[in-house]
Structures are given as structure tokens and as C-alpha cells.
Amino acid sequence: MNIYGLLGRDIGYSFSRNYFSNKFNTESLKCQYQNFDLQTIEELKNIIQRTDVKGMNVTIPYKEEVIPYLDTLDPIAKEIGAVNVIKFESNGKLTGYNSDYYGFTESLKPLLNTTIKKALILGTGGASKAIAYALDKLNIEYIFVSRNPDFRELSYNDLDEDIIKDFKLIINCTPLGTHPNTENHPDIPYEYLGKNHVLYDLIYNPEETIFMQKGKQKGAKTSNGLNMLILQAEKSWEIWNQ
Structure with a gap:
């Protein structure tokens, strides 16, 4: 076995x-x-x-x-x-x-629109590194947002109307909102979101996080991390058997 x-x-x-x-x-x-x-x-x-x-x-x-x-x-x-x-x-x-970068890339592609040139990556853990790599390959500029930012990163307090309107793709790489603490969500100014925004949450449990709900209320496209997980899992199986 x-x-x-x-x-x-x-x-x-x-x-x-x-x-x-x-x-x-x-x-x-x-x-x-x-x-x-x-x-x-x-x-x-x-x-x-x-x-x-x-x-x-x-x-x-x-x-x-x-x-x-x-x-x-x-x-x-x-x-x-x-x-x-x-x-x-x-x-x-x-x-x-x-295989995270592969799962993210292939699940993100159908959500993209021509206005998306820049992305905010919320969180700086291991998952965020694969997201950054994928965005590089898709020619989408990005900035990390952190609770403890270094000189190359933004803090959540830095996020204002101009930044949110400029960065049309926002990816949650933090665990905020994961079951059972489903009431939690990243502290961003959701009021500046619009129909050209895409909010991608790496969380898959719950199926729709508060982060996603707040984006949807403003007309943004949203996705959880389930499709990414399925794609990266199949890529894992391919790697183990090659």
C-alpha cells in the first residue's frame, strides 16, 4: 500500500x-x-x-x-x-x-478582464509567494499588503480610494474568514470596489467568505480557492507519478 x-x-x-x-x-x-x-x-x-x-x-x-x-x-x-x-x-x-502557482493561474484566467493590470496580495506567507510567481507570469504587477509591512509592502492603513481603484485584482492569502471564524475578513476599504474588480480568496471553507460577499455587493467578480485546490491536487498526483 x-x-x-x-x-x-x-x-x-x-x-x-x-x-x-x-x-x-x-x-x-x-x-x-x-x-x-x-x-x-x-x-x-x-x-x-x-x-x-x-x-x-x-x-x-x-x-x-x-x-x-x-x-x-x-x-x-x-x-x-x-x-x-x-x-x-x-x-x-x-x-x-x-503546484500552487499552477492551480492559481489556471483558476484565475477565466476571471480576468482587460482592466486588470495590478493586484494586491493580502498576506505574505508561503502561499502568497506562489501567487506572486503566477502574477509575474501573467504580466500583472502586484504589491503585498501586510500587517507588519517592510519598505516594499503596503500596510492595511495605506489602502485608500486611489489604490483600490488602481488595483483591480485583490487576492486574500491570509487565513482570515476560515471556518470556524467565518465572521473575520481582511480590513480593506470595500466601498471603493466596482464591477471591474476581481476578489479571489484562497479560502474554500466556507464556500463564500465575508471578503467575497463584500466584493459581490459592489458588483465585483469573486472566487474561492476550491478550483485552485483541485487543480493543484491533480498536478501533485502527476508529479508523484512522473
Whole structure:
């Protein structure tokens, strides 16, 4: 039995486990998917010695912390600086990949319009790095928005009417609004949104966040992260089996 799993912390909700378990059942594959719920990344040492584990997805908060435990990085993962897929090679080596950028790119393309030239990325964690890479490839300028900004970033207090009207794509890479704390949402001036805006939330649970609702009220297009997750999961399976 080949074992695959999700590496993260406090991941009882796990989209990946449900998705791959259903896939394995539907396609009659002799595989099992489980959560590797670790309180510290150091606990990974025990898992990577196992011979039955063939691949992992990686989620918050380990997309960057896992890199020192890997033998090699795919060039795209290296450029992004974050890993969400680990392949356990037949020679015992571990290779890190990033399929987040692919899932985001392909799910975003149908939402874009000709007025979208600039994007705000809310949050600066591991997921935001893949988003930035994808926007580079789509030739969309971007700025990170952070609660603790450095000189290249904006704070939430910086966001005014001019900025919101100039940056037509806004991507929430923070966990604000995730179940069970569904009343939370990023603190941006939603009143300046319009019909040419796109609000993309990486969260998928709940299906529609307050962030998305507030955008929809102003005529903006909205999307949650479910399609991105499905696309990156299928890309993970492709990587593990190539």
C-alpha cells in the first residue's frame, strides 16, 4: 500500500485527504492518504524514514520550513521559495515542487478582464509567494499588503480610494474568514470596489467568505480557492507519478 499525505499543523479539515481518498476509491487505486499533523517541523524526520510514503502535500505553516529537509528543489519551487508537493524518489531522495502557482493561474484566467493590470496580495506567507510567481507570469504587477509591512509592502492603513481603484485584482492569502471564524475578513476599504474588480480568496471553507460577499455587493467578480485546490491536487498526483 502506497501512502500519500498532507503535512501541516491543525489540519483536521483537510481538503486533500477527502479529495485523494475519493480519487483512490473511484479509480480503484491501492493507495491511502492521511494527514501528517505535526506540531513542529522537526517531527518530519520520523516520517521521511518510512519506505511506504511516496508523496506529500504541504500546507500552513510548513511550505517554507520544510525546504531544509529536502534534497533537491524543482526550479520553479526554488524560484518561488515555497513547497507544497514533496516527491519521495525511488533512490530515497526528497524533491520539492510547487503546484500552487499552477492551480492559481489556471483558476484565475477565466476571471480576468482587460482592466486588470495590478493586484494586491493580502498576506505574505508561503502561499502568497506562489501567487506572486503566477502574477509575474501573467504580466500583472502586484504589491503585498501586510500587517507588519517592510519598505516594499503596503500596510492595511495605506489602502485608500486611489489604490483600490488602481488595483483591480485583490487576492486574500491570509487565513482570515476560515471556518470556524467565518465572521473575520481582511480590513480593506470595500466601498471603493466596482464591477471591474476581481476578489479571489484562497479560502474554500466556507464556500463564500465575508471578503467575497463584500466584493459581490459592489458588483465585483469573486472566487474561492476550491478550483485552485483541485487543480493543484491533480498536478501533485502527476508529479508523484512522473
